[in-house]
Amino acid sequence: xxxxxxxxxxxxxxxxxxxxxxxxxAEAEVLHYWTSGGEAKSVAVLQEEFAANGGTxxxxxxxxxxxxxxxxxxxxxxxxxxxxxxxxxxxxxxQEWYAEGVLADISSVxxxxxxxxxxxxxxxxxxxxxGTWCAAPVNVHRVDWIWANTEILAANGIEMPTTxxxxxxxxxTLQAAGxxxxxxxxxxxxxxxxxxxxxxxxxxxxxxxxxxVNLDSEALTSDTMIAAxxxxxxIRGYVDPNxxxxxxxLATAMVMNGEAAFQIMGDWAKGEFLAAGKVPGVDFSxxxxxxxxxxxxxxxxxxxxVDGDGKAAGQELLAELxxxxxxxxxxxxxxxxxxxRTDVDLSGFDECAQLSAAEMASTNDGxxxxxxxxxxxxxxxxQSGAITDVVTAHFNSEMSSADAVQMLADAVANSM
Amino acid sequence: MARWLQxxxxxxxxxxxxIAVMVFVYGFIGWTAWVSLxxxxxxxxYEIDSFIQYGRLADSPRFETAMENLAIFGTLFIVIAMVLxxxxxxxxxxxxxxxxxxxxxYLYPMALSMIVTGTAWKWILNPxxxxxxxxxGWGFTNFEFKWLVDPDMAIYTVVLAAVWQxxxxxxxxxxxxxxxxxxxxxxxxxxxxxxxxxxxxxxIIPSMAPIFLSAFIVLAHLAIKAFDLVxxxxxxxxxxxxxxxATYMYAMAFSRGDIGQxxxxxxVMMLVVFTIVVPYLYSELRTKDD
Numbered sequence: 279x280x281x282x283x284x285x286x287x288x289x290x291x292x293x294x295x296x297x298x299x300x301x302x303x304a305e306a307e308v309l310h311y312w313t314s315g316g317e318a319k320s321v322a323v324l325q326e327e328f329a330a331n332g333g334t335x336x337x338x339x340x341x342x343x344x345x346x347x348x349x350x351x352x353x354x355x356x357x358x359x360x361x362x363x364x365x366x367x368x369x370x371x372x373q374e375w376y377a378e379g380v381l382a383d384i385s386s387v388x389x390x391x392x393x394x395x396x397x398x399x400x401x402x403x404x405x406x407x408x409g410t411w412c413a414a415p416v417n418v419h420r421v422d423w424i425w426a427n428t429e430i431l432a433a434n435g436i437e438m439p440t441t442x443x444x445x446x447x448x449x450x451t452l453q454a455a456g457x458x459x460x461x462x463x464x465x466x467x468x469x470x471x472x473x474x475x476x477x478x479x480x481x482x483x484x485x486x487x488x489x490x491v492n493l494d495s496e497a498l499t500s501d502t503m504i505a506a507x508x509x510x511x512x513i514r515g516y517v518d519p520n521x522x523x524x525x526x527x528l529a530t531a532m533v534m535n536g537e538a539a540f541q542i543m544g545d546w547a548k549g550e551f552l553a554a555g556k557v558p559g560v561d562f563s564x565x566x567x568x569x570x571x572x573x574x575x576x577x578x579x580x581x582x583x584v585d586g587d588g589k590a591a592g593q594e595l596l597a598e599l600x601x602x603x604x605x606x607x608x609x610x611x612x613x614x615x616x617x618x619r620t621d622v623d624l625s626g627f628d629e630c631a632q633l634s635a636a637e638m639a640s641t642n643d644g645x646x647x648x649x650x651x652x653x654x655x656x657x658x659x660x661q662s663g664a665i666t667d668v669v670t671a672h673f674n675s676e677m678s679s680a681d682a683v684q685m686l687a688d689a690v691a692n693s694m
Numbered sequence: 695m696a697r698w699l700q701x702x703x704x705x706x707x708x709x710x711x712x713i714a715v716m717v718f719v720y721g722f723i724g725w726t727a728w729v730s731l732x733x734x735x736x737x738x739x740y741e742i743d744s745f746i747q748y749g750r751l752a753d754s755p756r757f758e759t760a761m762e763n764l765a766i767f768g769t770l771f772i773v774i775a776m777v778l779x780x781x782x783x784x785x786x787x788x789x790x791x792x793x794x795x796x797x798x799x800y801l802y803p804m805a806l807s808m809i810v811t812g813t814a815w816k817w818i819l820n821p822x823x824x825x826x827x828x829x830x831g832w833g834f835t836n837f838e839f840k841w842l843v844d845p846d847m848a849i850y851t852v853v854l855a856a857v858w859q860x861x862x863x864x865x866x867x868x869x870x871x872x873x874x875x876x877x878x879x880x881x882x883x884x885x886x887x888x889x890x891x892x893x894x895x896x897x898i899i900p901s902m903a904p905i906f907l908s909a910f911i912v913l914a915h916l917a918i919k920a921f922d923l924v925x926x927x928x929x930x931x932x933x934x935x936x937x938x939x940a941t942y943m944y945a946m947a948f949s950r951g952d953i954g955q956x957x958x959x960x961x962v963m964m965l966v967v968f969t970i971v972v973p974y975l976y977s978e979l980r981t982k983d984d
Binding site for chain 1 (some may be wrong): 735736737738750753754755756816820821822840842843845928929930932933934935945946948949950951952955
């Protein structure tokens with residue numbers, strides 16, 4: 279009630295002054311979970327740009343790297359009718375919130391700035407809600423990277439594997455030499471990350487789409503899926519006995535100090551290598567995990583339906599800035615991901631980022647640019663959680679692949 | 695007016711708390727029960743859709759594991775903590791010199807939060823950092839203690855950490871109970887020449903039945919609430935081997951946006967609590983009427 283009166287009063291005042299509302303004072307209350315070191319610096323870039331363009335940014339950071347706490351805070355605010363102007367939401371969650379009827383329409387900004395042509399098709403699709411644009415993408419993280427200690431590979435005469443059979447052969451050589459082949463952290467999301475790269479590598483992009491995006495029961499119970507679980511069982515033999523519960527950055531450290539040779543992890547691992555002063559190509563190598571395709575994880579800000587011209591102006595300004603070339607370049611250089619916008623100059627980015635951008639473009643053209651299920655880009659939380667439960671149960675037990683596949687089909691059916 | 699105020703003063707003072715409890719505890723239990731009958735996902739919906747969430751719960755292998763773990767963890771935790779607490783209390787009751795210091799030492803773990811307990815025990819039980827590494831360092835290279843990373847044994851590490859934390863508290867309860875037994879009866883028994891262990895088993899322990907009840911209630915509620923300990927110690931365990939209904943509920947509600955499932959698992963937890971607590975309360979209230 280109070281905000282309605284306030285916004286009406288301010289709208290009248292603005293009109294009386296003869297100034298159009300688009301030039302009215304833009305304000306935005308932004309909920310996000312980028313609270314740690316590098317991420318906080320990256321979000322500060324957006325804050326500064328917003329302020330430089332005359333806007334008032336009210337920050338609402340909620341700590342918790344996976345965004346669980348932020349999601350809870352968001353839900354509480356939306357339920358009480360006091361939604362923030364923008365919130366950091368990604369993947370199908372954007373469409374889920376749209377189904378609750380609480381998102382705003384920023385199509386005017388999207389069309390004015392030609393987003394449809396600047397973004398790869400599948401990423402653009404995530405930002406749209408039934409034809410209208412409702413979110414702005416910030417970055418593209420690649421999930422299916424395999425990182426390696428260059429020295430160990432050279433010392434053992436191993437090349438970066440391009441198929442899973444090559445990976446297995448390399449792992450056998452490394453085990454014989456007393457080196458842990460794969461550094462892995464036994465947490466559910468990490469098991470899921472490895473699993474989806476295996477599914478993509480063994481089955482190809484079409485199979486991945488059918489099984490882990492469309493949840494087609496034939497694909498989920500097919501021989502290819504059994505082969506994927508077989509490969510997971512093989513990989514289980516290549517991790518050290520103490521992997522349970524290990525954090526991902528400790529696994530990266532194992533690769534850095536030569537205890538282990540490989541790690542399968544998204545491009546945030548690159549940040550760890552660079553922070554420790556390692557040089558890509560010299561100390562560590564990056565390559566796509568065995569197989570063709572690209573698994574992306576796109577962070578984005580969704581705009582909520584709020585009252586007040588100031589907030590609407592804030593949303594438009596925010597959307598415009600997020601997709602602006604300057605922000606896309608600076609933010610992603612700090613964060614380790616690549617710009618969502620395809621026309622940004624990448625000469626300042628390191629070689630792994632440039633490789634990522636090149637492969638994003640090529641896989642987009644080839645139709646193998648896939649959303650990561652393990653990082654919440656492909657499925658609703660209930661379904662991706664159900665699949666992850668099966669994957670992690672199989673990885674941490676002696677379950678047979680046939681049983682795992684059956685359990686997978688049951689779990690997916692149960693989660694609908 | 696003043697008379698009425700004086701007569702009803704207790705009710706007036708209690709009224710705000712009473713209303714608050716009615717609304718925030720029982721009212722929201724009712725809300726949870728309602729939501730557990732709907733198809734709520736990210737946000738609560740209020741159209742009743744029969745018991746579909748309970749059906750999904752029954753079909754979920756992870757919830758099955760969680761309930762099994764609750765049974766194992768709950769039983770072992772309560773039994774071991776009570777036995778250990780009673781033993782320590784009896785030993786401390788023998789009028790030893792440094793009783794005050796020893797009693798404080800045993801009670802200290804209760805002062806730690808479950809998160810600290812969980813984290814500390816996670817390091818102690820880690821094969822590469824803790825007990826196994828230490829004993830291997832002493833020369834026993836074949837020693838293994840991999841419970842923490844073994845899906846079958848991980849739940850017992852949770853029992854271990856929880857017993858370590860709570861047995862001191864149980865010991866303090868029982869010590870007070872032991873001391874409250876009438877000295878005359880014990881002296882009479884000793885005059886009759888009854889051995890000390892018989893004095894304990896036939897006279898003192900039976901007279902402490904109410905203390906057993908209190909200890910049981912406290913331990914049972916700690917067991918059912920055990921969330922932070924599991925999260926800190928195993929994070930849900932290798933896979934989901936140490937999942938408990940409380941962690942399941944949290945994951946469904948906050949990580950997966952599946953509020954209907956969360957509500958139904960919360961109602962199941964509440965039913966488990968009721969089946970344990972209500973019969974005991976009933977028998978307790980009945981004996982009072984006698």
